[in-house]
Amino acid sequence: MLAHLVSKFPRRAVPSARRAISVQSILHGSKEAKEVGDHEIQQHSRLVARGKYLHGIEIHRVKPDSVKEYKKAAERYYTGLRDDSELRIKLSGNFEAIVGEQDTFYHVLEYENHSGLDxxxxxxxxSEHEKAHDALRPFLQSRATQLAQEFAFLPTSPPHEEGGIFELRAYQLLPGTLLEWEATWRRGIEARRKFVEPVGAWFSQVGRLHQVYHLWQYPDLQTRKEMRERAWEVDGWADTVHKTSQLARTMDSLIMIPLPFSPLK
Structure with missing residues (x-):
């Protein structure tokens, strides 16, 4: 996989001081790679992204005594966006974290690429959507938004069964390691797919950079434990875990439940 990604880089004349910079050095975030600048990073995104859609990941941290009111206001706001045909916004998922950072809600919106978002x-x-959004603010402690794209090998898809729990795994990567991360996971994902199919995977482009998300669904925590343990018995999974752990600064696992209006539930 890595070999054919490397072959897609266009050949072009470069100054002699930069001629010795290899794609391998870019992947590993070397000193020389950092000097190349944002142009190569943008090329990386084009290589690993599906490119068809743009996803907004909105994170709301809610005041503990305002959770009920927030849920009602969030439903009005997000279903309003979904139902407005002129906006052409789809909801990919709306969740409440129950293990991890408490009183935190994640909303994943799908836009028709950058022009659709514009x-x-x-x-x-x-509009009424702005008023509905303003109605959310009194219940919030903080909020953040990222614009992200899907990995080409893990397009967002609805779960095969309803119910259960969702696990969002968030990885803060070392700068310059996105292509290596993608290549490693592309090889290792088949070990996990033998037991559970991922719901989606994204990498950030605007907001907090070098961040990757994977979303999984399980019937319950016990099943999650059993499926993860069985994956270790498949060739390639241990190597994937070992390599990707070296590429990440931080790793987080959140257990979430879908909100009543979420399309994923």
């Missing part, structure tokens, strides 16, 4: 944002100011 069009939607132009229509929202002064």
């Amino acid at each position: 069009k939607a944002w132009k229509k929202i100011p002064g």
Whole structure:
């Protein structure tokens, strides 16, 4: 996989001081790679991304005594976006964390690429959607948004069965390691797919950079434990875990449940 990704880089004349910079050095975040700049990073994103859609990952940290009110306001706001045909926004999932950072909600929105997001944002100011969004704010402690794209080998897809729990795994990568991460997971994902199919995977492009998310669904925590243990028995999985752990600064695992209006539930 890595070999054919490398072959896609266009050949072009470069100054002699940069001629010795290899793609391998870029992957590992070497000193020389950092000097190449953002242009190569953008090339990496084009190589690993599916490119068809753009996803907004919105994170709301809610005041503990305002959770019930927030849920009602969030339903009004996000279903309003979904139901407005002019915005062309789809909801990929709306969740509440129950293990991990408490009173935190994750909303994943799907836009028709960057131009679709531009069009939607132009229509929202002064509309009922802006008023509905303002109604959320009194219940929030903080909020953050990332724009992310899907990995080409893990397009977002609905779960095969309803119910259960969702696990969101978040990885803060070392700068310059996105391609190596993608290549390692592309090889290792088949070991996990023998037991559970991922719901989606994204990497950030705007907001907190070098961040990767994987979303999984399980019937319950016991099944999650058993499936993860069985994956270790498959060739290639241990190597994937070992390599990817070396590429990440931090790793988080959140157990979430879908909100009543979430399409994933």
